[in-house]
Amino acid sequence: MDGEMDQRAELRKPTRAPTRDGVTAAASRIAEILPPTPLLPVELDGSTLWAKAECLQPVGAFKIRGAWNRLVSLPKGERERGVVAVSSGNHAQGVAWAARELLMPATIIMPSDAPRVKMDRVREMGAQIVEYDRMKQDREAIAMTLCDKRACAYVHAFADPWVIEGQGSAGVELAGQMNRQAGGPVERIVTCCGGGGLASGLALACPDAEIVTVEPEGWDDVARSLADGVRRSVGENPPTTACDALQTFATFKVNFDVMRAHDVRGIWVSEAETRAAQRYAFERLRLVLEPGGAVALAAMLSGKLPPGPRTAVMLTGGNVDPASFASVLAGE
Structure with missing residues (x-):
């Protein structure tokens, strides 16, 4: 493989x-x-x-659909710990929007070359951004490390x-x-x-x-x-x-x-x-x-x-x- x-x-x-x-x-x-x-x-x-x-x-x-369904399906006890997601921008905005509506903290792992307009809108909705190099760094490893540290849910962009x-x-x-x-x-x-x-x-x-x-x-x-x-x-x-x-x-x-x-x-x-x-x-x-x-x-x-x-x-x-x-x- x-x-x-x-x-x-x-x-x-x-x-x-x-x-x-x-x-x-x-x-x-x-x-x-x-x-x-x-x-x-x-x-x-x-x-x-x-x-x-x-x-x-x-x-x-369309990413708002999956983000909302995932976050609203989390048990209430887990919502307080927030979520982590990886995205170049659209899933990031969906998660940020859903988290804001549900009063949840959200951290998004975004590639450093993502369009500024997408990064700006994620920040406007109150999510924290952690940047990475999409060609050199393992975004899943970064996300999993944060999830382990915070005991929070990982909202994957498509494999969920x-x-x-x-x-x-x-x-x-x-x-x-x-x-x-x-x-x-x-x-x-x-x-x-x-x-x-x-x-x-x-x-x-x-x-x-x-x-x-x-x-x-x-x-x-x-x-x-x-x-x-x-x-x-x-x-x-x-x-x-x-x-x-x-x-x-x-x-x-x-x-x-x-x-x-x-x-x-x-x-x-x-x-x-x-x-x-x-x-x-x-x-x-x-x-x-x-x-x-x-x-x-x-x-x-x-x-x-x-x-x-x-x-x-x-x-x-x-x-x-x-x-x-x-x-x-x-x-x-």
Whole structure:
């Protein structure tokens, strides 16, 4: 197994696997505090594509779902000790938001090269940040050390059953919206993918739909893992990518098992295709997407996936540095 796969003994082995019943319960919890995100029709090559705008969540990304479900599921005695999380920004903001709402302390381990806009918003919500070098330091080791010292919970960004079930609440919403707006059940869901938390949750929520993951070129470890039937790492020298939210070195067993059981498959898109999708979303949908939140749309616009009946695409995040976004819009 690749060197990355130890992953702190799979985060000390989750005590259970995520389930569809867990997704349903998470959807009920989340519906109590958050309205559904819009499902927008997009005309593409004579077909209608349906885009779920998770970029319009209060923290600008779908990650608020899993964070809320995990934190609200903690026993009250554990909440007082707070939580630790690792994230380049979107999961960080989700955890910080949920912790603030529940009056819990939160510490986020963030890469030093994370977008400043994401770091600033995490601090604004009251969470403490510990920075690390994503290419040289073991973020899981840093997080586990803090958790041991404080006797608190570790809220992993994707390898946690409660987080996976929380992300799956987007699929529960989507299923209802597609029946009302598209005239029938969703048949294919195209989703941005880092570690596979959202893809796993969607697979559980919508077991009859085809799930297709999309990753940045050179960071397509999930796609290669699913194709090979064994978990793969991105390797020692992955290329530079603007998709900071999707820079995970390897998926975890808990995610891989769900995705493989539901025949999830994956593809990748280039940096240029991602920028084109960001421009398209802004010009046609009036939406701001960060690079990692645009790759699923990029797969459709580039023709790597043909439009089909009742296809939905997840627009997963909109937390982008203004200067970087301006350069994208200018075609630089």
